[in-house]
Amino acid sequence: MRITEIEVDNFKSFGRKVKIPFFEGFTVISGPNGSGKSNIIDSILFVLSLSSARGLRAERLTDLINVNTGRNTAEVTITFSDGTSIRRRIKKTANGYYSYHYMNDRVCRQGDVIEFLTRHGIKPEGYNVVMQGDVTRIMDMSDTERRKIIDEIA
């Protein structure tokens, strides 16, 4: 199974809705500093609930909403090769935010998304997503922290 498309709307630097096609094999994402490359990786982690706000360089989920457009929602939709689409929407409110999850356009709970991912071999403690700076982080960690990586895998 693979990703076939990601649609990012008002999430971080994606002030305008952008559709990004995904293919088999080896795809490189490149471009200038600050253009949005890491933000694409963040959008995948966000829609699949694989990371906290802090892991996405934000303090709270509402920081993920683009600050330039004046809109109060951010939305990411991911489509897989088996036809499944998963969407997540953050909506800023007076006191905080709502976080909505959808599978195939029907409202679902975060747990349903996690369960779908686990069935397809995608887990938060897997190392299939390596973020910018992770290599240095693993290099510099204490020997005990490094052993705990194996603890979590086992």
Place this chain on the structure above:
Amino acid sequence: MRITEIEVDNFKSFGRKVKIPFFEGFTVISGPNGSGKSNIIDSILFVLSLSSARGLRAERLTDLINVNTGRNTAEVTITFSDGTSIRRRIKKTANGYYSYHYMNDRVCRQGDVIEFLTRHGIKPEGYNVVMQGDVTRIMDMSDTERRKIIDEIA
């Protein structure tokens, strides 16, 4: 005042004695991973007593002696444009090591070296030497640690 030459003998990856000329202006040091580029910077910090062993990626000063040649001393000599030469030698002993300092080939104390450097504007807390990884370290430090950088300069 500037550096005119560095001679590195049995220090880290310099198993054979190497003379390195230094020039005015903008010099780039380049080469493959693990070839010895950062070790050249370490040799400057070592001979001028600007860093502890830990700051040179070693646990103790005797780790700076090349492990391949079987010799038990490491030596770095630096020459400045005013003609002054400073040398430092580490000699491994049964119980630890000796650290010898020389100025213009005469034995001196570490304090004499530090005093010469201060007179020429070279201090350990100055940021004139930026080591590999320092940019990330300063980026990631807490706001308090960063303010303390200014404390030390003032």
Place this chain on the structure above:
Amino acid sequence: KYDAFMTAFRAINANFREIFASLTNGNGHLILEGEDDPFSGGMKFAVQPGDKNVPLVSSLSGGEKSITTLAFIFAIQTYIPAPFYALDEVDMFLDGSNVVRVASMIKDLSKNAQSVIVSLRKPMIERADRILGVTLRPDMSTYVTGVKNNDG
């Protein structure tokens, strides 16, 4: 719990030995500090990149530490395969020839999996099947400029 840990550890260590050797023409493996009780100690690397005699792991160069850590990450990834991999600028410390080696390894892993690699390095970009270009519009919003198919 001990059994689950040791099963994972041995498999990942075996992967690490193989991957490290193919990335560096040297030898390396993982060491458990607590031999009888792994949970009493940590885990560290014992490596000789390019068959060098290495006094301390801390004395390794930036690029050598990076290759060692990448070999560890790949060892984990080949132990728990996933349908897609996303790697964000893992080639930062590497010289050109090491970028080539890592790019070739990613190309192999991508035969049976989908890989999305963020990189600024020419040898990595050249070896990809395609390039997604990312830029900013004048209004500071991200624009994905389209997909070149690489014939490299």
Place this chain on the structure above:
Amino acid sequence: KYDAFMTAFRAINANFREIFASLTNGNGHLILEGEDDPFSGGMKFAVQPGDKNVPLVSSLSGGEKSITTLAFIFAIQTYIPAPFYALDEVDMFLDGSNVVRVASMIKDLSKNAQSVIVSLRKPMIERADRILGVTLRPDMSTYVTGVKNNDG
């Protein structure tokens, strides 16, 4: 003590504003969290690289954080000048055009000082007055291969 700190801070902040603007076509300055008592709080960056609207400093990209930190380091260096500067791979996170900007700034600083810059990046190497090549001999000892004079 307060006076000594504020003298240094104001001068470094002034340098930072100038250097950051010239490296990024944006605006930035340093902020003391403890306004009345600097020692009660920390110091952080307030930056808009490329004149972007930036929600949080933590949300900046790897390259943007790196340029901000480099501007801070250069601000300190221009406040306490030294006879020589040694920078080891400070261009790692930067895209090609940012490496050009940092290399041009180093070239300026090198008019009155000696700069020794370790780099693997072509735009940095091209702008240097000369290149010291470092390699390993077959016996694993470091060899400095000699000095090309750049006419770039």
